[in-house]
Amino acid sequence: MSAAPLSLFNTLTRRVEPLVPLAPPRVTLYTCGPTVWNFAHIGNFRTFLFEDLLRRWLEQSGYDVFHIMNLTDVDDRTIKAARQAGKSLVDHTAPFTKAFFEDRDYLRIKPAHVYTPATAYMPQMIDLVTKLLERGVAYEGDDGSVYFAINRFPTYGRLSQLDKREIKVGARVASDEYAKGDPSDFALWKKADAEDEAVGAAWDAPFGRGRPGWHLECSAMSLSEIAKCCGVQTLDIHAGGIDLIFPHHENEIAQSEGATGQQFARHWVHGEFLNVRGTKMSKRHGNFLTARDLREQGVDAAAVRLLFFQTHYRQPVDFNDDALAAAGEGVRRISEFRNRLEQASHAKPDQSALAELSRQLRADMTEALNNDLNAPQAVATLFDFVRAANRELDQGSGGSAEALAVLTEFAARVLDIFPTPRKSDQALESWIEAQVAARNQARKSKDFKAADAIRAELRTKGVEIEDTPTGTKWRVV
RNA sequence: GGCGCCGUAGCCAAGUGGUAAGGCAGAGGUCUGCAAAACCUCGAUUCGUCGGUUCGAUUCCGACCGGCGCCUCCA
Structure with missing residues (x-):
């Protein structure tokens, strides 16, 4: 492997910085996954697709990636949804977990090495809370829940630059306010109520029967998994959607570092939203499409991937049918080019102009992706290559094994944007x-x-x- | 109110202190019986507006206009 040239924007420092893994070539990557209370929409999948590109590019760059993704299967929304469906928590979330995996496969997102459902890590979460209580950074509130004391964690707010913020006047005040020492303290463990019990979302713990707060799972599961696999307490990369910076990731840092005394994650990367006519796609706004909606419409996953990769991951992207159709045309063009290349004669490969173009493409793609994963730039160079190479082929030049190899490397292996083969009839x-x-x-x-x-x-x-x-x-x- | 993001051709969208990638759509051309595909040519004297810094700004600073996000359980 060559020297690590990949630079990524680090939310922690607000700068593009070289990725420096703890123990190269290994890279530990934790990505916040879906809450399985319902079908994930393509806004959720935009984040997962950017993470997929990151994962693939790391691997293509020679890193040995260990990728963990969590599945939030116990939180306010899953409990509420289970209650409304008249089911137990597991009965309600299991089908949505299955659906998530199907959608992931449809969109050709590489499976994580480990998926961690929160409910499967109860002992680890309880251990973490115990440790935080022992260290005096957590306390039991008057309401029987356990809270994290942010005043015991001096660097709290660093990720989200909280020190520069002021709380909105008249901002929503939680009902558990009276139980907490500081209004900004967050729940690690929530005392079980009747609704939790009704759906089976309550577990016994030394500090009382209850259920984990949302943030707890990511700390407990990531720390547990990287300890198991790599014997470390620090993630190389932690990724997620931009909305998770605060409070979710901020709280993860507090919990994890409060327990281990070690840096939780070296590099934080966050993807922007998918918008619909300028507004964030979300269940709440009702402006969402699921991956299965697209699949049922016959949309090729390759078009979705290309569409998303044509916008930088830190820019919002607007989703509409025209943009999707345009991406579909691009996919077709690249695909036709591959067919043409496959049928070309590959005599005297090394001297051909095509071979030279191929080497140029590899260099340009590598430079673009190493520069904060600039996929739009990478895609642009790919289209430049397609045009120049088509011109060569038009002029009767021979093919080049090099051209096919580089096309496979980037368009297939990294971007994965060739059309899904049709079933033969x-x-x-x-x-x-x-x-x-x-x-x-x-x-x-x-x-x-x-x-x-x-x-x-x-x-x-x-x-x-x-x-x-x-x-x-x-x-x- | 605080913090942050965005405003680049018909649409989508990169990018840089030195004069605007790429995709889609469109027009003309080469090729073709005609098409299709591919290729060639054409499009922003200009990057929301107004100021400032600078030899020079789309790129830096300020103000303003417009759109958006987060502010305790949203990817």
Whole structure:
């Protein structure tokens, strides 16, 4: 592996900084996953897709990535949703967990090495709370819940620059206010109430029967997993959506460092939102689409991936059908180029102009992605390459194994934006072949009227015809 | 109110203190029986507005206008 050249914006310092893993080539990566109270929407998946690109680029760069993703299966929303559905917590969340994995696969997001559902880590969470109580940074409130005392953690607020903030006048005051020492203290462990018990969301603990606060799980699970795998207490990268900076990640830092005395995560990276006409996509606004909605509409995951990668992860991206269709066209073009390259002759590869373009592409893509994961820049150089290489092929240049290799490396392995292969349909295909043969008969006898009629009919079936010097090609659109 | 983000061609969207990537759409051309695909050519004298700094700003600073996000359980 070459020297680590990847730089990423670090929310902790608000600067783009070189990634410096604790023990290269290993990189521990923790990404905040979905709350499985419902289907995740594509705004959620935008974050997961940016994390997927990060993961893939790290691996392509030679790092040995250990990727952990949590599944929040016990919190206010899951409990409420389970209650409304008249189910137990596990009965309610299990199908949504399954759905999340299906959607992940549809969008070609590489599975994490470990998925950690909160309910499966109860002992670790209880241990963490115990440790925080022992260290005196947590206390039991008058209401029987356990809170983190932020005044015992001097650097609290560093990530979100809280010291520069003022709390909004008249801001919402929690109902548990009276129980806490400081209004900003947050719950580590919430005393079980009747609703929690009703859905089976309550566990026994030395400090009382209850359930974990939302933030607790990420600290307990990430620390537990990296201790198990790597014997460390510090994550190399912690990633998530920008909305998690405060309070979620701030609180994770407090809990984790309060317990270990070690830095929790060296590099914090956050992705921007997916918007719809300028407004954040969310369940609350009702302006959301799920991955399965797209799949049912026949949208190729490759188009979604390209669309998202054409905007930098730290910029908001606006989602609409036109943009998605445009990305679909881009995917088609790159795909046609690959087909063409595969069919080209690869004689005298090293001297060809194509080989030179390929080396240039590799250098440009690498530079772009190393620069704070600038995927839009990387995609731009890819299209530059496609055009220049097509020009070479038009001029009768030979192909290049190098070109295919670099295309596979970046467009397939890193970006993964080639169209999903269609399921073959023997009956349809032989019918199309017969039509194409009939049309070519007609063309041969200069009966262009008949030939055009066949082409028109094929087009109504979504089949596009392309006459080339080496024969007629067709494709289903 | 505090903190933060954004405003670049019809649409999506990079980027830089030295004069604007890329994609989609559109127009013309090469090729083709005609198409399609591919390629070639064409588009912002200009980067929300107004000031300031500078030899020079879209890029830095300030104000303003417009849009958005977070501010205790939202990716």
